[in-house]
Ligand SMILES: Nc1ncnc2c1ncn2[C@@H]1O[C@H](COP(=O)(O)OP(=O)(O)O)[C@@H](O)[C@H]1O
């Protein structure tokens with residue numbers, strides 16, 4: 001049996017299930033004996049004839065799993081009767097790294113069960129999906145969970161029923177358990193491995209790999225200072241980086257680099273695992289260019305690893321800032337094989353002023369940038385993740401004064417730190 005499937009079933013009864021309803025997670029666990037606990041929140045208000053299912057996506061191939069997770073949602077929305085409700089869910093072993101398995105929680109309040117059950121049964125036989133169904137116990141108070149048999153692994157546990165009980169909010173938000181090398185990459189090799197494995201399904205991945213430096217550690221340590229400018233969209237990075245280039249006679253680079261532009265939209269459609277590996281590789285290509293340019297002049301860089309990591313972390317976690325990995329977590333550490341800039345400046349801006357600048361500029365935005373607009377919590381998570389990244393940490397600069405005042409402020413910082 002494949003490793004991931006084995007680990008799913010091994011300690012099955014130690015797993016916690018998290019269902020996200022209206023943006024808030026509800027946790028439940030399973031146990032063999034009926035101990036009289038009340039039913040978890042997600043099951044209250046349900047009638048005996050309502051049917052609930054969890055669908056967990058898990059296979060030995062993590063690329064396939066990541067892609068199928070997205071495809072499954074489209075398939076379910078297309079094929080399920082309209083009386084079905086679908087919410088994101090996950091299952092994990094509390095505080096155990098890489099134990100998170102993502103899936104969907106399905107509530108079916110339609111009259112007949114056959115369409116849904118046929119669809120789910122078909123999925124368990126042919127796709128990397130594990131299905132559990134839930135029934136009200138004989139006394140009408142408790143809910144029980146049954147794991148369905150599965151085509152790939154011939155699960156033997158199906159006869160066993162478990163009682164469903166509420167579970168406490170875990171110490172670490174479940175999404176943080178699988179973050180390292182799935183959402184954020186800490187070496188060129190780890191990110192490359194993901195793209196290599198996608199080569200046969202995404203031919204563009206091979207073109208990206210061809211652009212990569214052969215080795216990560218910069219063979220060309222820059223002689224001149226390297227200054228990175230970070231910040232959310234419309235905080236003034238383009239305006240500032242261009243002024244810095246002129247004032248300092250510097251080279252201006254960006255991440256992702258220009259040479260990746262033809263493929264960016266393609267990778268933006270992919271699930272986080274693949275998309276984040278693409279952006280991570282962009283930083284290594286930019287680092288190579290910094291090495292070249294930094295022999296001749298100071299280098300200004302418009303976005304770099306802070307952006308890659310902050311957006312990835314903030315997207316992987318949902319809810320308020322307290323769900324982020326704690327300050328000082330290894331998640332925020334700079335990759336040891338990536339060139340370290342001399343200074344990283346984070347432009348900060350009041351959300352209303354940022355919106356005004358966005359409106360004035362009036363260009364198209366990435367989905368993530370649109371998300372920043374109408375999802376205040378997401379914006380707060382990105383900003384906080386930026387601040388928590390270390391090695392080098394960023395220095396915040398208020399970007400609300402005039403463009404010239406911001407430039408002067410940043411020049412002061414550069415002169416203080418980089419002896420220019
Ligand atoms: N300090 C500033 N004060 C007022 N407007 C600014 C300032 N800096 C930039 N802008 C304007 O705000 C908009 C967004 O700036 P831009 O440099 O394109 O941001 P980014 O590159 O971070 O997306 C542009 O229309 C720009 O002219």
Ligand SMILES: Nc1ccn([C@H]2C[C@H](O)[C@@H](COP(=O)(O)OP(=O)(O)O)O2)c(=O)n1
Nearest residue numbers: 233255256279303304307308311366368369
């Ligand atoms: N070095 C980088 C740069 C951007 N990204 C990702 C993070 C966000 O999803 C987008 C933001 O990029 P976008 O092009 O919208 O930003 P600008 O308009 O250049 O300010 O790209 C990244 O992961 N790594």
